[in-house]
Amino acid sequence: MYQITPEDRQYVDEFRKTPVGRHSPGLQRILNLFRGEPMAGKYVLVCTKPHREWMLGQFTGVRGEKIRMTNQSFTSLDEAEWYVFKQRWKRHTGEDLPD
Amino acid sequence: MKRIMGYSDRISVCPHDTIRFMVSSEAAGDYSARLVRVIHGDTNPEGPGYKEEAIASTVTGRYPSRRQEIHAGSCAVVPDHACLADLGSFTVQALVWPTTPAKGRQGLAGRWNGRTGAGFALGIDESGGLALRLGDGRGGVAEVASGKPMLAREWYFVAASYDAATGTVSLYQEPLVPYARTDTAVAITTPVALRVPGNVQAPVLFAARHAGSKGSRTLFAEHFNGKIDRPRLACRALTRLEMEQVRGDQIPVALQSSMLGVWNFSKCISSETIWDDSPNRLHGETFNLPARAMTGHNWTGEEMAWTHKPEQYGAIHFHDDDLHDAGWEVDFELTIPAGLKSGVYAAHVAIDGDEDFIPFVIRPPRGTATSKLLFVLPTASYLAYANEHMVTDAPLAELLTGQVSTMQPADMFLNEHREYGLSCYDSHSDGSGVCYSTRLRPIVTMRPKYQSWLGGKGSGLWQMNADLHITDWLEAEKLGYDVITDEDVHDEGYTALAPYSVFVTSTHHEYWTKQMWTALDAFKKHGGRLVYTGANAWYWRIAYHPTRPGVMEVRRAEGGIRAWAAEPGEAYHSFTGEYGGLWRRNGLAPQRMAGSGFTAQGFDISSYYRRKPDSFDPRVRFIFEGVGAEELIGDFGLIGGGAAGLELDRADRVLGTAPNALVLASSENHTGVYMVVLEEIYINSPGLCGGESDLVRADLVFYETPAGGAVFATSSIAWAGSLSHNNYNNNVARITGNVIRRFLDPAPF
Numbered sequence: 036m037y038q039i040t041p042e043d044r045q046y047v048d049e050f051r052k053t054p055v056g057r058h059s060p061g062l063q064r065i066l067n068l069f070r071g072e073p074m075a076g077k078y079v080l081v082c083t084k085p086h087r088e089w090m091l092g093q094f095t096g097v098r099g100e101k102i103r104m105t106n107q108s109f110t111s112l113d114e115a116e117w118y119v120f121k122q123r124w125k126r127h128t129g130e131d132l133p134d
Numbered sequence: 135m136k137r138i139m140g141y142s143d144r145i146s147v148c149p150h151d152t153i154r155f156m157v158s159s160e161a162a163g164d165y166s167a168r169l170v171r172v173i174h175g176d177t178n179p180e181g182p183g184y185k186e187e188a189i190a191s192t193v194t195g196r197y198p199s200r201r202q203e204i205h206a207g208s209c210a211v212v213p214d215h216a217c218l219a220d221l222g223s224f225t226v227q228a229l230v231w232p233t234t235p236a237k238g239r240q241g242l243a244g245r246w247n248g249r250t251g252a253g254f255a256l257g258i259d260e261s262g263g264l265a266l267r268l269g270d271g272r273g274g275v276a277e278v279a280s281g282k283p284m285l286a287r288e289w290y291f292v293a294a295s296y297d298a299a300t301g302t303v304s305l306y307q308e309p310l311v312p313y314a315r316t317d318t319a320v321a322i323t324t325p326v327a328l329r330v331p332g333n334v335q336a337p338v339l340f341a342a343r344h345a346g347s348k349g350s351r352t353l354f355a356e357h358f359n360g361k362i363d364r365p366r367l368a369c370r371a372l373t374r375l376e377m378e379q380v381r382g383d384q385i386p387v388a389l390q391s392s393m394l395g396v397w398n399f400s401k402c403i404s405s406e407t408i409w410d411d412s413p414n415r416l417h418g419e420t421f422n423l424p425a426r427a428m429t430g431h432n433w434t435g436e437e438m439a440w441t442h443k444p445e446q447y448g449a450i451h452f453h454d455d456d457l458h459d460a461g462w463e464v465d466f467e468l469t470i471p472a473g474l475k476s477g478v479y480a481a482h483v484a485i486d487g488d489e490d491f492i493p494f495v496i497r498p499p500r501g502t503a504t505s506k507l508l509f510v511l512p513t514a515s516y517l518a519y520a521n522e523h524m525v526t527d528a529p530l531a532e533l534l535t536g537q538v539s540t541m542q543p544a545d546m547f548l549n550e551h552r553e554y555g556l557s558c559y560d561s562h563s564d565g566s567g568v569c570y571s572t573r574l575r576p577i578v579t580m581r582p583k584y585q586s587w588l589g590g591k592g593s594g595l596w597q598m599n600a601d602l603h604i605t606d607w608l609e610a611e612k613l614g615y616d617v618i619t620d621e622d623v624h625d626e627g628y629t630a631l632a633p634y635s636v637f638v639t640s641t642h643h644e645y646w647t648k649q650m651w652t653a654l655d656a657f658k659k660h661g662g663r664l665v666y667t668g669a670n671a672w673y674w675r676i677a678y679h680p681t682r683p684g685v686m687e688v689r690r691a692e693g694g695i696r697a698w699a700a701e702p703g704e705a706y707h708s709f710t711g712e713y714g715g716l717w718r719r720n721g722l723a724p725q726r727m728a729g730s731g732f733t734a735q736g737f738d739i740s741s742y743y744r745r746k747p748d749s750f751d752p753r754v755r756f757i758f759e760g761v762g763a764e765e766l767i768g769d770f771g772l773i774g775g776g777a778a779g780l781e782l783d784r785a786d787r788v789l790g791t792a793p794n795a796l797v798l799a800s801s802e803n804h805t806g807v808y809m810v811v812l813e814e815i816y817i818n819s820p821g822l823c824g825g826e827s828d829l830v831r832a833d834l835v836f837y838e839t840p841a842g843g844a845v846f847a848t849s850s851i852a853w854a855g856s857l858s859h860n861n862y863n864n865n866v867a868r869i870t871g872n873v874i875r876r877f878l879d880p881a882p883f
Contacts (some may be wrong), residue, residue, distance in 0.1 A: 055537045055591050056739045056805060057825070063806045070532040075505070077529065080540045082585065085177050089540060089693060097561065099552055102541075112591075119538050 037068045039127045047124070047132060054116035064104045069123040080112070089115055136547040137161045137488045137588060138199075139576035140481065145493075145513055145684065146619040148500040152469045155481045155492055156462035158576075159199035165485035167466060168194045172478045172493065174606035175582025178593040182858050184583060185606060186482075193342035193468050193481060202463065204575065206553040207357035208456035209241070209342035210408050212418030218245065220332040224394075225368040226256050227293030227377050229310075229431040229630065231361035231449065233564035235262040235284045240358040241343040242292065247336040248344035251275065255343060255354065256294050258284070259848030263320065265309040266294040268330050276328040280307040280320035289363075289431040290318075291381065292331060295371035298332075301325050306374065310431060321374075337397065338416065340365060340408075341424070341452035351461060354421070357454035359564035363430045364448055365415075367395040383411070391572050400448040402426050403440060403708050404680055408450075423458040423570050423685065425451040427708035429701065438703055441711040446703075450797045453562040456684065458553035459574040470496055476504055476616040478511065478605055480582065491581050493598065495617050503633035505614040506878055509604065512643035513619045514650075516580045516597055516677055516816060517571040517686045522550050522557035524697065527585045536738030538809040539587045540594065544578035554578075558688050559697040567698030569708075573684040590774030591739050593856060600773065601640040603854035608638075610862045611871055624649045624678060628656040635661075636877045641668040641851045642781065645676045645688060648712065651722060657728075663877035666792035667870065668853045669832065670732040670781040672724040674718050677707040689714025693813045695735065718789065718813060726790030728770060729837050729848040734830040736808030740779020740852040741801050742769035743834055750794035754836050756876045757798065757846070761865045767799055767834070768866045776801075777866045782808070782832040783849035792845075795837035802831050802852065834869075842882025846873045 046062040058066065075096025080089040081104065091107040094100075109115040121132045140157035147153050159165045174185040226243050234240075235258055244255030252271030259265035262283030268276045284290055289310040296303050307320040334505030335567075336344060340362055345355035368378050379386050385393055395416045401409035401493040403426045410416040420426075427440040430448040440447035455692055468481070476498045480491035495511055498504045525531045525539045526549045532539050541549075548554055555575050556568045578584065579597065586596035595603070608615050615638070623630050624647050631637065631653055651672065658664060673694065679685040690696040691705035694716045705714050713720060724731030744766060749758055761767070768777020778801030814829060816824065824830040832849040839845065848870075858865040 057803070058806060060806070066536070067533065070536070071529065074527070074529050077532070078538055079525070080538050081546060082540055082542050085583075085585065086179055094526065099550060102526075102546065103551060112540075116538060127538075 037064055040066065044067070047079055051117060054100065054113050054120065069120065080115055136578070138165055138483055138700070139490045139578070140465070140483055140492045140780040141574060142492050142494055142554070142677040143574070144385050144480070145573055146495040146497060146622050147470050148497045149470045149472045149474065152467055153494060154464045154467040156202065156460065157197070157465040157483055158202035158462065160201050161199055161485040163199060163485065164196035165199050165483050166196050167481055167483045169468065169607055170480050170482050171475065172480050172491065172582050172602060173609050175599040175602040175684070176593045176595060176772060177583050178772050181593065182606065189474065191468060191471070193466055197465050199485065204457065204460045204553040205351070205353060206419060206422065206457045206555060207342060207354060207454045208422040208424035208452045209354050209357065209449065210340040210420045210424070212336050212338035212395065212408070212416045214335060215414065217414045220335070221369060222298035222332045222836045223296055223370045224254065225293065225295040225372040226254065226366070226486045227291070228365035229289055229363040230292050231287065231289050232258060232284050232359065232617055233286055233566065234359040235286055237359065239356045241339065241341060241356045241361065242358055243340050245334055245336050246344055247271065247334050247337050248346045252331050253334040253336050254296065256292065257343070258358070261668070264292050264305060266303060266305055267570070268296065268326060268328055270328050274328045276326040278303045278305050278322060278324055280305060280322065280328065282307065282318050282320050284318055285309065293377050294444045296330060297371040298330065301327065301329065302371070304371065306377070318846070338367065338418070350468055350743040358452050359409065359458050359562070361428055361449040361451045364675050365395070365397045366393065368392045369394050378879045398448060399426070399450045402429070403444065403447065404710065410418045420450065422456040424453065424456055425569055425708070427704065427706060429703040431669060433703050435703065439706050439711070441706065449639050451566065453564060453566070455552050455556060455563050457553070457575060458572050458682070472499070478602065478617055478761065489517065490576070493580060495619050495793050497618050497622065498616050503616055505616045506616070506635040507613060507638060507874065508634040509608065509615050509617050509638045510623060510635065510640065511601065511619045512640045513573065513621050514647070514686050515643050516577065517573055518645045518688060519579055519597055520557050520571050520573070520577040521554055521579060522559045523548060526560055527560065531587065534737050535587060535590060536736070536805065540585070541587065542585055544584065548578060561698055562777070567690060567700065569689055570685060570687050577588045588737055590737055590780055590852065592774055593772040593855060595773050597642060600642070600851065600854055603857055604638065604640065606863065607857040607867060610858070613874060614830065620646070620650055623653050627638045627653045630673065631657040632660070634873060635880065636663045636665060638874070639668055639671065641854050643668065643671045644673045645686065646672050646717065647676055647678060651717070651727070654727065658839050658843055658845070659841055661839070661843040663843045664728060665873055665877060666728040666730070666845065666847040667853055669783045669849050672722070672727050673732055675712065675714055675720050677712055677719050678710040679709050691715030694878065695812050716813060723789040724783065725786050728845055728847045729791045729795045729835040730785050730833055731789055732811050733782055733784040733814070734804070734808050734810050734824070735781045736805060736824060737780055738774065738805055738807045740771060740774030740776030741803050742776050743767040743778055743799035743801045743832065745799045746756040746797055749798040751796055754796055754798060757836065757869055757872050759872050760868050765865055767869065768853070768856045769858030770859045771852060772858070773852035777856040778850045779852030782830065783847065784829065784831055785833045785835050791835070791839040795835055797833045797835055799834040801832040838883040843882045844877065
């Protein structure tokens with residue numbers, strides 16, 4: 036499995052600008068790692084107002100169990116992507132990314 | 135959370151037909167119901183928004199809320215019979231292949247009266263091993279257990295005998311394949327003090343335990359996950375040698391009078407009947423459609439088709455989450471009045487801020503057409519995806535979409551209510567693939583306003599709610615149209631298509647029966663014109679249940695993008711005996727139907743098409759009237775921001791694209807999330823994603839047919855999401871309109 040390296044820091048700004056869409060191979064490799072995480076703890080957005088508001092949750096990894104909802108709410112899917120990216124970056128590198 | 139949901143007994147009706155609606159409402163008070171004609175279902179504020187036409191009907195009114203439950207889980211039931219009336223001693227045995235022996239108590243075979251607690255039940259206990267439970271009907275229960283857990287996905291011979299005269303029980307748990315240092319075999323003979331009464335008054339039940347009744351419905355519990363093959367019931371305690379002698383299909387003459395039931399699941403495979411070879415004819419019925427045509431304990435691997443060696447397909451695979459018919463009571467019904475325009479309709483039910491649409495099609499009056507243009511709703515494909523759980527069960531969902539998955543309240547409900555049934559993209563709770571799907575239940579994914587995690591950035595549209603972009607555009611263009619379903623095409627063949635000159639497809643009709651395929655092929659051969667406004671169509675060969683309308687089957691045989699793979703030897707449909715898998719592997723690649731077939735998929739953002747030299751051929755001048763030579767086609771849209779997206783098709787002469795076909799434009803610049811389909815990959819290698827592989831593209835294709843007809847293919851699921859851009863004034867809408875108007879002109883091509 037791929038491991039994040041210090042050189043990968045260069046792709047953070049690219050993700051911040053374009054969280055969903057055409058990415059450099061370097062960013063795509065990071066995203067394949069982040070987005071491929073197992074169901075236990077995997078992030079999910081639950082729509083609370085169609086096209087306007089989403090709450091962040093996490094799967095438990097057990098089939099049929101309720102999703103654990105966080106208190107994070109978003110009015111922009113791009114902002115939600117950025118928040119989840121930061122959590123995953125922190126877990127893999129220990130670094131807190133600035134907003 | 136969802137609080138109101140419903141379904142109907144039919145999905146396509148003509149004037150004067152009656153359709154019934156079943157509703158469950160968990161809210162207090164009455165719910166409201168009304169009839170609507172659904173025009174557009176996409177609620178994205180960037181688009182035209184939800185549109186309906188309210189229809190005055192007898193449905194309109196308020197109805198009392200009531201919670202209606204679904205009881206999933208399959209089993210097989212043999213009604214009580216006179217020959218069982220005085221059963222004292224007995225032997226019950228079978229060959230079993232448990233898939234979840236550790237999940238807790240599971241019934242295998244028994245005759246147990248859930249009300250009195252009398253009878254016997256051979257099953258699996260909390261230890262994961264075989265156990266025989268005996269009940270005297272007065273509260274006394276005795277159990278003899280192996281105490282050794284069985285291995286999952288291994289065949290076992292299991293048996294229990296009871297001698298009423300001596301009160302002796304013998305129990306056998308024997309693996310058919312031995313392993314070193316892994317002993318799961320058990321043989322026990324022990325006395326029990328309890329006496330089982332002869333007159334139990336209960337059915338013989340396989341793969342579950344009788345759990346009483348609720349209203350008119352019999353309830354079952356302790357559903358077994360796994361296969362059962364050749365169960366036997368004898369009227370005395372057989373010796374171990376005698377058990378062995380009756381294990382096979384030929385019962386020795388000396389033992390025939392001892393046999394009460396000799397069930398042969400390799401007979402009547404395409405039905406719900408379980409057949410008893412014994413003279414008692416203790417035939418029974420399966421409940422909730424367990425999987426049939428499953429390899430038995432004696433499958434050798436030398437024969438792949440169950441129709442050739444049915445005796446090797448004597449197993450039924452039961453699941454605790456199988457579902458056929460929710461079985462709800464009817465809330466209201468509607469006899470379709472004359473004069474209603476053909477279209478997509480729904481019974482809309484609502485209470486306390488929650489709502490549901492129960493969709494169905496109203497056809498023109500039977501035997502007539504009210505337009506030359508036909509839109510066919512792909513309900514078989516809706517069933518294949520019905521209530522899918524990929525986002526909650528499959529870690530790869532986020533990789534496919536290139537974005538954090540989004541769920542709707544209905545998805546949350548489905549996650550916690552597995553009894554609402556699975557899709558053919560799901561696995562059962564035991565990990566085996568789901569090969570049957572039914573429309574006799576609420577299907578939250580088949581609804582206007584539904585947003586799918588799979589539907590790309592933007593509107594999040596997939597299947598029905600994407601297809602409503604086509605009906606909305608037809609309305610906006612004032613193009614009259616009739617609507618029927620693919621199920622109608624399956625039932626009626628070319629007759630259903632004959633009145634029409636133009637067949638407009640959905641965005642994604644992936645699942646087709648042979649009957650549908652030959653009907654559309656005949657339509658083309660008669661000069662009919664085909665407008666294929668989608669992608670990944672005519673992909674999986676499927677079958678419908680021969681006697682139960684609304685139930686489809688897919689066997690995910692070799693090749694293709696698959697959420698699961700059929701087990702070896704299980705690639706032939708149980709409903710028809712036909713080989714399953716891709717149409718391409720059945721000799722009919724989609725390119726043969728529409729000049730274009732599945733080539734790549736990705737679910738993040740969409741892209742655009744660029745015109746190719748063929749688009750300037752005088753033969754297709756009509757298509758590009760009003761479109762500039764350098765214009766990018768569809769670099770806008772509500773599905774991923776472009777007209778070329780989600781799933782893409784390409785022309786390929788080798789796969790059957792007509793030699794006279796013109797490739798008018800191709801899409802480009804797809805993201806790295808897009809990947810070439812698996813059936814193109816023989817040796818896996820780098821370079822198979824968007825931006826790298828030439829196979830990641832959608833081809834705009836046109837060709838004339840020998841009968842004076844023509845075919846136009848957009849080769850992209852996302853195409854429809856661009857039709858309404860800029861108030862329906864854009865080059866995707868213009869091209870589509872140019873094609874349809876010329877196709878409606880009877881002048882031959």
